[in-house]
Amino acid sequence: MAPVERQPGEWESPITSQLITSATKRLGAVSFAPNGALLWLEGRPSEKGRQVLVRRPANGGAAEDVTPPPASGLNVRTRVQEYGGGEYVLGPGAVYFSNFADQRLYVQQLPESGGPPSEPRPLTAADSKQRFADGDVDATRNRLVCVVEDHSVEGEAKTTVGAVDLASGEVTALVQGADFYACPRTSPDGTKLAWVSWQHPNMPWDDTELWVADVAPDGSLSGQRKVAGGADTSVVLPQWGPDGSLFFVSDAPDGWWNLWVLPPRSDKARRLLPMAAEFAAPLWVFGQKPFHVLCDGRILAVFSDPKAAGSTLALIDPASGGLTRLDTPFTSYSGPTLAVHESPDGGVRVAAAAGSALQPAAIALLEAASLDALAGSKAADWQLVQLSAATPVDPGFLSEPRAIEFPTEDGLTAYMNVYPPQNKDFVSPPGALPPLLVKIHGGPTSQASTAFSLGLQYWTSRGFAIADVNYGGSTGYGRAFRKRLAGRWGVVDVDDCCNAAKYLAEQGLVDPQRLCIDGGSAGGYTTLASLAFRDVFSAGASHYGVADLELLARDTHKFESRYLDGLIGPYPEAKQVYQERSPLHALDGFKAPVAFFQGLEDEVVPPNQAQVMYDALREKGLTTALVMFEGEQHGFRQAANIRQALDGELYFYGKALGFSPLMPPDFPGMDIANIVCQAEGMPLPLLKSFLSYRGDGKVA
Numbered sequence: 001m002a003p004v005e006r007q008p009g010e011w012e013s014p015i016t017s018q019l020i021t022s023a024t025k026r027l028g029a030v031s032f033a034p035n036g037a038l039l040w041l042e043g044r045p046s047e048k049g050r051q052v053l054v055r056r057p058a059n060g061g062a063a064e065d066v067t068p069p070p071a072s073g074l075n076v077r078t079r080v081q082e083y084g085g086g087e088y089v090l091g092p093g094a095v096y097f098s099n100f101a102d103q104r105l106y107v108q109q110l111p112e113s114g115g116p117p118s119e120p121r122p123l124t125a126a127d128s129k130q131r132f133a134d135g136d137v138d139a140t141r142n143r144l145v146c147v148v149e150d151h152s153v154e155g156e157a158k159t160t161v162g163a164v165d166l167a168s169g170e171v172t173a174l175v176q177g178a179d180f181y182a183c184p185r186t187s188p189d190g191t192k193l194a195w196v197s198w199q200h201p202n203m204p205w206d207d208t209e210l211w212v213a214d215v216a217p218d219g220s221l222s223g224q225r226k227v228a229g230g231a232d233t234s235v236v237l238p239q240w241g242p243d244g245s246l247f248f249v250s251d252a253p254d255g256w257w258n259l260w261v262l263p264p265r266s267d268k269a270r271r272l273l274p275m276a277a278e279f280a281a282p283l284w285v286f287g288q289k290p291f292h293v294l295c296d297g298r299i300l301a302v303f304s305d306p307k308a309a310g311s312t313l314a315l316i317d318p319a320s321g322g323l324t325r326l327d328t329p330f331t332s333y334s335g336p337t338l339a340v341h342e343s344p345d346g347g348v349r350v351a352a353a354a355g356s357a358l359q360p361a362a363i364a365l366l367e368a369a370s371l372d373a374l375a376g377s378k379a380a381d382w383q384l385v386q387l388s389a390a391t392p393v394d395p396g397f398l399s400e401p402r403a404i405e406f407p408t409e410d411g412l413t414a415y416m417n418v419y420p421p422q423n424k425d426f427v428s429p430p431g432a433l434p435p436l437l438v439k440i441h442g443g444p445t446s447q448a449s450t451a452f453s454l455g456l457q458y459w460t461s462r463g464f465a466i467a468d469v470n471y472g473g474s475t476g477y478g479r480a481f482r483k484r485l486a487g488r489w490g491v492v493d494v495d496d497c498c499n500a501a502k503y504l505a506e507q508g509l510v511d512p513q514r515l516c517i518d519g520g521s522a523g524g525y526t527t528l529a530s531l532a533f534r535d536v537f538s539a540g541a542s543h544y545g546v547a548d549l550e551l552l553a554r555d556t557h558k559f560e561s562r563y564l565d566g567l568i569g570p571y572p573e574a575k576q577v578y579q580e581r582s583p584l585h586a587l588d589g590f591k592a593p594v595a596f597f598q599g600l601e602d603e604v605v606p607p608n609q610a611q612v613m614y615d616a617l618r619e620k621g622l623t624t625a626l627v628m629f630e631g632e633q634h635g636f637r638q639a640a641n642i643r644q645a646l647d648g649e650l651y652f653y654g655k656a657l658g659f660s661p662l663m664p665p666d667f668p669g670m671d672i673a674n675i676v677c678q679a680e681g682m683p684l685p686l687l688k689s690f691l692s693y694r695g696d697g698k699v700a
Contacts, residue, residue, distance in 0.1 A: 008463030009659040011426040017643035027353040032341035049637020075100035081559040085285025086134035134286035194238040201562030204283035255479030330354035332451035360389040396424030399460035419466040436510035440519030471496035489567035490581035528583035547613035593623035593656035599632030
């Protein structure tokens with residue numbers, strides 16, 4: 001059947017908010033138990049965002065929940081540094097995990113025979129006000145070495161590397177004095193401990209240090225020494241090799257996160273394979289494992305090459321410096337984290353939460369008879385053992401991204417992934433260009449991913465074009481690109497996002513009169529700043545975004561409390577700059593409609609910022625809306641709220657730009673202040689389309 005002509009924005013799509021929340025799980029944190037059982041975490045919007053540990057037996061039987069049902073109140077999630085990660089760790093015959101509600105460590109027995117898991121029991125004290133993450137089991141001493149964040153002290157939380165006795169639950173500080181710690185790892189023979197530390201005002205992608213200490217039989221440390229890192233160097237993710245070598249990722253000396261090794265009994269580390277590529281992602285969350293040292297010394301690793309879309313899985317031979325790209329069907333790896341299990345007979349199993357631009361994320365498993373067989377594996381050898389999306393989507397509704405490098409300020413270029421409208425049932429009327437939605441990733445030290453996203457396809461299947469921008473300051477392009485944002489947040493990112501939209505409009509790919517922008521967290525700030533300081537966009541939506549930089553500097557959690565020193569300047573010394581770049585202090589610059597979506601329990605971006613901004617714009621007479629979600633923090637996890645935020649943004653754009661999207665029957669509606677007749681003042685082509693088409697596609 002021939003596609004129906006209908007105005008972009010009004011196309012009907014099977015990719016609904018209901019599908020996204022009911023059929024989609026967040027998959028990640030894969031690992032293998034010693035007996036070969038495969039475990040992972042599932043985030044379930046249908047259970048109010050609860051994270052559940054799932055196990056697939058080593059013999060390949062059906063997967064089962066390890067975490068008891070929702071009535072138990074258990075949710076495998078930590079709040080260390082608020083963003084969490086590293087929520088659980090496997091030990092011999094047991095799993096140790098943080099529970100979200102009380103932040104205590106729990107233990108749950110997992111019989112080596114594969115029998116049912118025991119009921120979880122709390123391990124740490126109920127009233128300690130301590131949080132735990134990124135653990136490593138020291139089986140020799142029956143303890144868990146992990147990052148401990150203590151909120152019982154005055155002022156900001158105290159972070160240490162601590163040891164939790166697995167019999168008594170007693171917590172002992174092993175390493176302290178730095179502001180932050182990550183990745184405590186015990187050597188295979190139990191005689192050494194490695195960890196990463198950094199100090200305010202640095203973030204883990206700025207200046208960090210890698211330390212090693214000797215571990216006595218009683219567990220005490222001595223001989224602490226720095227082995228890598230320092231000024232202008234980000235070193236992360238230490239991992240011990242079978243022979244006692246210490247592998248890690250560092251961006252010295254030329255700004256790319258590459259693999260390094262410190263051989264046993266040596267004080268001089270060397271880079272394994274110099275590449276203009278990244279073998280790590282910014283350490284926003286704990287638990288990343290993008291590489292694994294195999295028993296023969298080779299390394300299985302995920303890396304991103306700025307010249308290619310997505311990520312690549314490869315085998316690296318440290319002895320020869322050779323790199324072999326593996327044939328897989330995937331371009332994205334959640335975390336990024338790899339799990340590897342090597343059996344005594346030489347067989348190897350590799351698992352990851354992986355996907356591609358057109359394939360939803362899944363728990364993927366590769367089984368090879370040997371490491372050489374692994375090197376020669378094919379894409380068809382991977383099996384999908386758990387899907388993130390239960391309902392497949394017809395490829396006729398899926399848009400494939402195209403990587404575009406575009407010109408921006410000062411003769412530089414930036415990058416974006418562009419998704420054209422795609423719906424096999426609808427086409428635009430002759431001459432009608434699609435509206436554009438510019439997507440701004442959070443961070444801002446982060447990256448726009450090419451991973452499959454029903455959230456993006458929701459828009460493209462309704463007739464929108466999407467530009468997912470990697471502005472200056474994004475990761476994946478080396479330290480120099482990352483540092484473009486130093487002292488210039490609210491300038492470089494805004495220029496790049498505006499130039500991305502203008503470039504696509506100049507190329508005749510999108511409607512210059514219907515340019516929208518949205519983002520969450522730091523992306524919400526860039527959204528608001530673009531609307532306040534530039535006159536490019538027709539409408540925007542801020543999801544838990546920043547309106548007042550001063551408020552963010554004064555009222556946020558420890559991990560990010562000095563982040564803005566590098567992005568803007570020290571506060572209060574740079575108070576004037578904070579005020580000049582705060583959208584809240586630039587109300588006269590707002591001319592386009594803007595909507596706000598905010599969690600009431602957000603400690604990263606306090607909800608009063610959205611309230612103050614909404615009140616000010618409403619008072620000014622601009623079209624605006626504010627939706628507050630109870631029980632939500634930084635990002636939305638509950639199905640009903642995810643749906644309302646997504647459908648609400650589409651509904652808002654329809655009201656703001658003059659089209660009639662088809663809304664789900666259970667859409668609760670949305671209060672929009674200062675609604676005016678959108679036809680007034682519209683450019684002629686848009687006015688004609690507004691008067692000619694209704695939500696049902698019929699002529700009005």
